[in-house]
Amino acid sequence: MSDTAKYRSYSQFEEFLHNFYSLSQTARIHSENHTLVLEGIEKFTESINSCMDDESLTFKISNDQLYVDDEKLAYNRTTKNLFDNIIRYYDTRSLDGVRLLESVKQASAKEILAFMRLLDISGQQPEPLTWLTDGLAAENIQWVELIKKTEIPQDEESYKSKAKRRERARKDYTCAKASVEEVAQKIKDGKGEVGVRKTVRVVQDMVTNLIEDDEVYSAISTLRVFDDYTYTHSVNVAMLSMCIGRRITLSRRNLVNLGMCALFHDLGKIEIPSEVLHKKEKLNVSEKKMIEEHSLNSSRLLLKLKASPDSKARLLVPMFEHHLKYDLSGYPHADWKKPLTLFGKIISIADKYDTLTSSRAYRKYLLSPDRALGYMFDRAGKDYDPTLIKVFINIMGVYPVGTLLRLDTGELALVVSSPSRDFSKRPLVCILEKENDGSYKKREIINLDERAPETDNYVREIIETYHPSTLGIQPVQHIFSRN
Numbered sequence: 001m002s003d004t005a006k007y008r009s010y011s012q013f014e015e016f017l018h019n020f021y022s023l024s025q026t027a028r029i030h031s032e033n034h035t036l037v038l039e040g041i042e043k044f045t046e047s048i049n050s051c052m053d054d055e056s057l058t059f060k061i062s063n064d065q066l067y068v069d070d071e072k073l074a075y076n077r078t079t080k081n082l083f084d085n086i087i088r089y090y091d092t093r094s095l096d097g098v099r100l101l102e103s104v105k106q107a108s109a110k111e112i113l114a115f116m117r118l119l120d121i122s123g124q125q126p127e128p129l130t131w132l133t134d135g136l137a138a139e140n141i142q143w144v145e146l147i148k149k150t151e152i153p154q155d156e157e158s159y160k161s162k163a164k165r166r167e168r169a170r171k172d173y174t175c176a177k178a179s180v181e182e183v184a185q186k187i188k189d190g191k192g193e194v195g196v197r198k199t200v201r202v203v204q205d206m207v208t209n210l211i212e213d214d215e216v217y218s219a220i221s222t223l224r225v226f227d228d229y230t231y232t233h234s235v236n237v238a239m240l241s242m243c244i245g246r247r248i249t250l251s252r253r254n255l256v257n258l259g260m261c262a263l264f265h266d267l268g269k270i271e272i273p274s275e276v277l278h279k280k281e282k283l284n285v286s287e288k289k290m291i292e293e294h295s296l297n298s299s300r301l302l303l304k305l306k307a308s309p310d311s312k313a314r315l316l317v318p319m320f321e322h323h324l325k326y327d328l329s330g331y332p333h334a335d336w337k338k339p340l341t342l343f344g345k346i347i348s349i350a351d352k353y354d355t356l357t358s359s360r361a362y363r364k365y366l367l368s369p370d371r372a373l374g375y376m377f378d379r380a381g382k383d384y385d386p387t388l389i390k391v392f393i394n395i396m397g398v399y400p401v402g403t404l405l406r407l408d409t410g411e412l413a414l415v416v417s418s419p420s421r422d423f424s425k426r427p428l429v430c431i432l433e434k435e436n437d438g439s440y441k442k443r444e445i446i447n448l449d450e451r452a453p454e455t456d457n458y459v460r461e462i463i464e465t466y467h468p469s470t471l472g473i474q475p476v477q478h479i480f481s482r483n
Helices: 004-029 035-051 079-092 102-106 109-122 128-138 156-188 197-212 214-221 226-247 252-263 267-271 285-292 296-302 310-320 342-356 368-378 386-396 475-479
Strands: 056-062 063-067 097-103 146-150 403-407 412-417 428-434 439-449 462-466
Touching: 004 035, 004 063, 004 079, 004 109, 004 462, 035 102, 035 109, 063 079, 063 462, 079 097, 097 102, 097 475, 109 128, 109 310, 128 146, 146 156, 146 197, 156 197, 156 214, 156 226, 156 252, 156 267, 197 214, 197 226, 197 252, 214 226, 214 296, 214 386, 226 252, 226 342, 226 386, 252 310, 252 342, 285 296, 296 310, 310 342, 368 386, 368 462, 412 439, 412 475, 428 475
Parallel strands: none
Antiparallel strands: 056 063, 056 097, 097 146, 403 412, 403 462, 412 428, 428 439
């Protein structure tokens, strides 16, 4: 398909979805003879005729993406609200989509309206899919097939594609960690201006791969190594920050700048003695002051990087801000009057989340990822930008990837894919089985959305959540492996 043809198809598909959703809302509030309803049916029918070039027209949802006849539609600033509304609409009806058969072209306006109203009313029923199926049969509507919600596809090709993206993410992670470590060491060694071209290329590669699959990057940020916390933390914060930037549709250039800023946000910690950074006991006054000066020192050390003045200017202020709170409290203590920069607000969220969910020598209790999000959400408007914290929670899901779950079946499960829509709370998990040596083996992957056919109740319920390190579990070992 040529670029022009593809653009034309996307435009037609988006128009089809717009007319579909618009008619569903109009039919809900107006009578069958209302002008808006009649016009809506006409536009919907025209969209079907322009899009259907075979024996059917299929609209479906897969992994929070919209597809029309297997063409993935672009999720961007102009389509975001429509797509989110459609996904929400179908999710509440236990549907992943519908398939319209060719005979829909002969359907009367009355039939189309009946279908739209049945679809709408099904959302208020205890068992929407069963109710809708019975309703369509009663109305003798045979030109529509319902695509019920299923588990995320695990076929060989989709797995191979996902595996490639995960491998690229692993490579990006390793390269980013090595790069920031190399820059820090050169600054420690007093080598004057330190070049960052390699780091820029690494971040550019990260942005390219992030745009293709941001879920992989939010997942790999669960990789943490205690002995190398400073650098793994920096990479985690960079990846999470870029996920937020991606979700709020920052340009590619701004995503690279954000990634660079986040990657070096803790550069000032290289001047803090290891015994202070990893101290288990309470810090004394001078040690606390040393810690609180690290963000200021990060900005100061930034000046030692070999980059243009403009590039440094874009990074300097957010690095200084990342421990200042939304209400301008926090540290460094300064007479700061201006609102925080966008980058500063983003990095502060990513930094706090990774800190809360990381094992540290001085921390007696670990928050599970879902509780860390709850803790942060409770401080929205004071510590964090309320809009950005909602975006972040939407990215991570109610139960973020890497959350350890105890189920009512007695099973232990690790979240491997978490729905990114705030109204979907049932993640994809892998069941973990304890081995004789105390380690855990990955068993089957299941969807906690699964319901028992006879009762429509969930097959498994979540009893408790834990931080994976409480049982010595490294999430990435299970999330990024097939077996």
